[in-house]
Each structure stands twice: as C-alpha cells, then as structure tokens.
Amino acid sequence: MPVSLLKSGWSSGNLIFQKRGSGATTGIHFGIDGTGIDIKFFGDTASSYMLWDQSADQLVFDAADIQLGDSDYLKFGDASGGDVSVNWTGSVLQISPAADDTGSINIGDGTTDIDFKVFLNASTKYVVFDVGDSLLKLEDVDLKLGDNDILQFGDASGGDVSVKWNAANLVILPAVDDTGAIYFGDGTTDMDVRFTLGASTDYVEFNVGNKALEFVGLAKVDIGSSGTPLVLTAGTPIFELYSTCASAGGTNAEPFYVKSTMTGAGGIGARSRFDMYTNVALGSYSNALKAYTEYGATGSTTGLGTAFVGELVLSAGTSSGTYAPLESELVLGSGASTGTASSFLYMNTSGDGKATFDTNGYLFEIGDGITANSGKLYDTSATAATGDATLKIRIGGVTKYLLVADDAS
Numbered sequence: 531m532p533v534s535l536l537k538s539g540w541s542s543g544n545l546i547f548q549k550r551g552s553g554a555t556t557g558i559h560f561g562i563d564g565t566g567i568d569i570k571f572f573g574d575t576a577s578s579y580m581l582w583d584q585s586a587d588q589l590v591f592d593a594a595d596i597q598l599g600d601s602d603y604l605k606f607g608d609a610s611g612g613d614v615s616v617n618w619t620g621s622v623l624q625i626s627p628a629a630d631d632t633g634s635i636n637i638g639d640g641t642t643d644i645d646f647k648v649f650l651n652a653s654t655k656y657v658v659f660d661v662g663d664s665l666l667k668l669e670d671v672d673l674k675l676g677d678n679d680i681l682q683f684g685d686a687s688g689g690d691v692s693v694k695w696n697a698a699n700l701v702i703l704p705a706v707d708d709t710g711a712i713y714f715g716d717g718t719t720d721m722d723v724r725f726t727l728g729a730s731t732d733y734v735e736f737n738v739g740n741k742a743l744e745f746v747g748l749a750k751v752d753i754g755s756s757g758t759p760l761v762l763t764a765g766t767p768i769f770e771l772y773s774t775c776a777s778a779g780g781t782n783a784e785p786f787y788v789k790s791t792m793t794g795a796g797g798i799g800a801r802s803r804f805d806m807y808t809n810v811a812l813g814s815y816s817n818a819l820k821a822y823t824e825y826g827a828t829g830s831t832t833g834l835g836t837a838f839v840g841e842l843v844l845s846a847g848t849s850s851g852t853y854a855p856l857e858s859e860l861v862l863g864s865g866a867s868t869g870t871a872s873s874f875l876y877m878n879t880s881g882d883g884k885a886t887f888d889t890n891g892y893l894f895e896i897g898d899g900i901t902a903n904s905g906k907l908y909d910t911s912a913t914a915a916t917g918d919a920t921l922k923i924r925i926g927g928v929t930k931y932l933l934v935a936d937d938a939s
Contacts, residue, residue: 834897893932895924902926 536558538547547558561567566584573579578593598604600620607613609628616625627633637646638661647658655670675681677697684690686705693702704710714723714736724735732747745751753768754760760768773785790800806818821838825831840855858874879887896908904911908925917933924930 892924892929893921896926898926900926 569582571580581590604616605612613628643661649656650671658667681693682689690705720738724733726733732749734749735744737744775783792800804819823837842855902908902910918936919934920931
C-alpha cells in the first residue's frame with residue numbers, strides 16, 4: 531500500500547489512521563499471508579485483553595467481552611452477508627439463515643456433548659437437556675400444547691401414535707387402525723389409575739394393591755340407556771364373564787358377587803333386576819333370567835347341587851311381615867290371556883336320559899329342619915284317604931306320595 535494513501539496522527543489522546551486521497555483500497559495489515567504476528571489489546575483491568583494468536587489462528591478474549599448494539603449482526607458462513615446471522619432486535623435475540631429452512635443449530639456433535647439448560651423465572655425452574663441421562667427434563671415447569679397441536683411417538687413418518695387436544699377431546703390415535711396398546715405398568719412395576727367423576731370422592735379406580743376395578747362414592751356403570759340401548763346380536767352377549775377356580779377348600783367360589791345394604795327405614799327393593807321386554811311373538815322359549823349348572827362326565831357334588839338357590843335369613847326382628855325364599859308372581863293386566871296353559875311353576879325334564887329321572891326322580895324334596903308331627907308343616911295326623919293319582923315326593927329322605935284327586939270330594 532503506497533504510504534501516500536494513509537496518514538496517521540495523534541489527536542486528543544487518540545492515534546488516528548486516515549485514508550488520504552482516492553484510488554486503491556486502503557487497509558492496515560499486520561504480518562503477511564502465511565506469516566502473521568500476535569496482536570494484543572489490553573483493557574483497563576489487569577489481565578483483561580483481546581489477543582490475535584497467530585500460531586493458533588484464534589482471536590482470544592480473556593476477561594474481556596464483545597458487545598453488539600441493537601440490530602447489530604454477528605454473521606457466520608462464507609456467503610455474501612453470511613449464511614446465518616444473529617442479532618438483538620431490541621427485544622428478541624434473532625437467529626436467521628440466509629435462506630429459509632436451511633441449516634440447523636446443533637449443540638454438541640453426538641460424541642462430545644454438553645448439557646443445555648433454560649431457566650424460567652427462577653433458578654429452581656428450568657428445562658435441561660441432560661447428556662448424562664439422555665433425557666429432556668422439566669423441573670417445576672409445565673409443557674403446553676395448543677388446540678390440535680400433536681405429540682407424536684414412534685419412528686414411523688408422522689409417528690406411530692399421536693396425542694392431541696382437538697379443542698373438545700383428548701384424542702389418542704395410532705397411525706394404523708387396531709395396532710398397539712396403552713399400558714399402565716408392566717405387570718411388575720404398576721400403579722393405581724383413578725378417574726374422578728365430578729367430585730374427589732366419586733371415582734373409578736384400577737387398584738393395584740387390591741387387584742380390582744373399584745367404583746367408589748356415586749360412581750356407577752351404565753351400559754346403554756332406555757333411550758339409546760345397545761344393539762345386541764343373537765349369540766354375541768354384550769357382557770361376558772369367564773372364570774375358573776382350582777380351589778379345593780370349603781370357601782365359596784363366587785365369580786360374581788352383589789351386596790346391597792338398606793339403611794333407610796321404609797325402603798323397598800334392594801334386588802338385582804333382570805328385565806326382558808318384547809312386543810313381538812317370540813320363539814319356543816323366552817326368559818328374563820336363566821341359572822344353568824352343568825356336571826361333566828366326572829363332575830359331581832358330594833352334598834346338594836342346584837342350578838338356582840334362594841336363601842332367606844330371618845331374625846328376631848322379623849316379627850311381622852310375610853317371608854319366603856322364593857316368590858312366584860304372575861301379573862295379568864286388563865284383558866290378559868293365559869295362553870295354552872299358565873301356572874305359577876313349570877317343571878320339565880329333557881335329555882337322552884330323562885327316562886332315568888322319570889323312574890327315580892321326585893317332584894320336590896323337603897330336607898332337614900322339618901319335623902313330621904301333628905300340627906307341623908308335615909302333618910302326619912291325617913286319616914287315610916284314597917285319591918285318583920299320586921305325585922311322588924321325598925320328605926326327610928323318605929319317599930312319600932302326594933294324593934291327587936279329580937275333584938274336591
């Protein structure tokens with residue numbers, strides 16, 4: 531550079547270099563290309579300096595700062611104007627690429643990494659990318675996704691599972707129908723899951739300790755409604771319960787248990803109700819409730835086996851009222867017909883071996899607790915009489931015959 535194009539001077543405590551005249555580009559070079567020199571600028575504080583270290587090809591700041599003013603840019607990259615620029619707008623730290631959707635910001639390289647922490651209004655509130663644990667941790671802060679913002683899981687493009695709030699419902703969707711499952715626990719390390727229903731005391735809970743689905747407070751189960759009943763397909767029950775029990779002890783095996791405790795004086799009901807309604811002509815049979823017991827080829831009961839049992843426990847308090855373990859009530863509305871034959875009790879036997887029962891069976895049996903004597907339920911003081919036919923019954927293990935007459939005489 532010709533000396534004639536540059537002048538220097540001392541003015542008011544400053545050394546000033548100034549271009550003089552016009553022509554070729556003017557500049558100050560320290561060293562030459564390939565052979566540089568160190569240049570050090572000291573600050574007002576001891577050991578505070580900026581150093582161009584020519585041997586390390588580095589600009590070193592030691593106890594010294596760089597300050598860029600509002601809208602001043604720090605630029606990176608070889609493109610004219612930089613491939614990436616950083617500036618403080620006066621309110622926002624802006625990092626912008628020269629071209630949209632190009633490049634990325636990497637912290638670490640996957641081999642030599644560093645924790646990255648963002649504080650939120652307090653030293654105890656932060657988000658940290660923890661390298662040691664390979665975790666994104668939120669400490670005393672929350673994560674918020676807006677309406678229809680999606681949280682995705684899985685390696686598939688678009689995620690194998692997505693979760694979003696659609697402004698009305700929390701929607702969890704798999705990428706492909708009927709794939710995957712939602713697990714709470716793994717069968718070894720589990721936790722309770724509770725769904726509250728309008729109040730903290732009303733809830734449904736999967737209780738791990740009790741191994742039970744529990745309904746607490748006012749929680750209940752509604753399956754369909756009178757206005758919108760579930761549509762049933764014959765042969766496909768709406769509710770199915772299958773169980774097996776290998777217990778050989780004396781404790782009752784009860785796969786289904788219902789207990790209702792009445793606490794209001796004057797209350798009625800307290801029953802489990804099975805209600806069947808039809809307004810069409812049905813087929814060969816119809817029932818509201820069926821009890822079914824089957825003994826296999828080697829199955830049996832050492833005591834009493836039944837398909838249905840009605841058991842009523844009386845106490846000193848049952849001094850009034852009428853009681854019976856079984857109630858058979860036939861209701862006929864105005865103009866009702868009794869069909870081919872109607873009765874309070876219908877008895878039938880079927881199966882290939884029904885002739886065996888026809889020979890050895892009984893109409894009914896009165897078991898223990900009944901005493902044969904005058905004035906008793908089983909009154910033995912009656913005089914001999916002749917009927918037109920008999921029904922064979924058993925009382926106290928002894929065969930008896932119930933007289934049946936063609937008329938009241």
